[in-house]
Amino acid sequence: MTAMQLRHAGENAILISFATEAGDEPAGPREAAQVRAAVEAARDTLGDDLIDLVPSYASLLVIYDALRTDHLSVTQRLQSLQPVIDEAIAAEGGREIVLPVYYSAESGADLERLARECGLAIEEVIALHSATAYTVYAIGFAPGFAYLGHVDPRIAAPRLATPRKRVPRGAVAIADRQTAVYPAVSPGGWNLIGNCPQRLFDPEHTPPMPVAVGDRVRFEPIDRERFLALGGELS
């Protein structure tokens, strides 16, 4: 079991990091599960002393109310969470969410080029991308942007040399061994391979996001007709 480490990040912030196991990836599903468990445990133990939590790949930033408590008390309380986290990950938490994707040249501007560069048929790229249950490692960059990993090395592709000014909402994309769905129109440098008609971030909806850090996501290929029926838009 990898032990957690607590470190000062600022006047009211402590970073819990989970040492990653040896390997070339920054974090694996095990660290994601630890982070997910730590989110719940930190919420419970800090109660009203907590201001915010930022889960990421192998760490959880805990921001506390320094007018109500102090770093000594918070450190002590967070240190006591190790057994709770160990127990929670042994129980295997996290949900699996299935997102529909219309993979095509018209919904994924880089699909054909990516397939060519990877030396694969388009169908093979789609099959490989939709075969994996991805772990949600972090949410950030923009509201609702979930970093998912890891894509099969055969379809890993570097970011574009020049990012696009406008990536459409719902774009499903690959960067290195990460994949993601753009929750809103934004600039972006990832390789676009398809589009997901389901909203990934909807301020009017509760909860606003279908996924959380530590969940697993699978992609289900759908055709054009189904994509449009589900409210998908082609730009």
Add this chain to the structure above:
Amino acid sequence: MSLRVRQPGVLSLLQDRGRFGQHHLGLTTGGPMDLEAFLLCQRLLGNSADCTLLECSFGGLEVDVDTDTLLCVTGADAPLLVNGKPADLWTTHRVHRGDRVQLGHPQRGCRNYLGVVDGFQVAPQFGSTATVLREGIGGLRGEKLAPDDVLPCRSDTRRPRLCVPPAERPHYAGQLTVRVVPGYQQQHFDRLQQRRFYSAAWSVSQRADRMGYRLEGPEIRCDIAGIVSEGICLGAIQVPADGQPIVLLNDRQTIGGYPKLGSAISIDASRMSQLIPGGTVHFAAVSPHAAHNALHMHHWRLQHLPLQPLPEE
């Protein structure tokens, strides 16, 4: 009952204290860059600390008043006119339907807080009215103020007029020493780089905004190019490959992968946000204990500083 915007100024944003508890969705905090001036504006008006005020950066605001209430401007040293007559900052003014309020461009500092009794009445999103332009969330339509925007407010004729005694008002100089709680990634910067960071006079660059203040000075080298993306707190000082530090502020992205030297304490991050490009920053390391004490003393002062009653106008 409202204020109507004639001229929105350079960058005027509705802000409450900030959006908290939403980082897990990737939403940042927003909120007032200068928390001290913001909180004193609330106290002068008899408001709770989380009412919605207007943060006006670099001045240029002009509004028509459509209600009877108390109005107050705190922050940067900018000329305030009520019906064309000069009016004091850090002071509440009784305004009436038909009055015009103008805030000119600041001479010292760059951010002002304009408030009315009980703040502006706009619907919160994710628990807060704080406007974050990058996210398109909060305020009016997630945007900065535009001409003809209407800022709903309540009327009040009962609360007393108050001012912050002149000797107690913040002085916004062109230079500042920012206290830093050193972070654990400091180990990736060798002793020479650390000395360089704490001894240099840093200049605020043109690229200083609500996301972060970029500073210019000697190049600070780090022995790693990046880290696995992790949460970023207010005031975090990250050093990208160009060796020029960035102090991350209210509208920062919630996670990031640049190595960090430490984190500016919030009081000084607030003060720094009043600097304009060309302003000078020095850094000084403090322990977490010292940071904690400074925060408590500062907060005590903001809550208990005696406000001076004023005669009715």
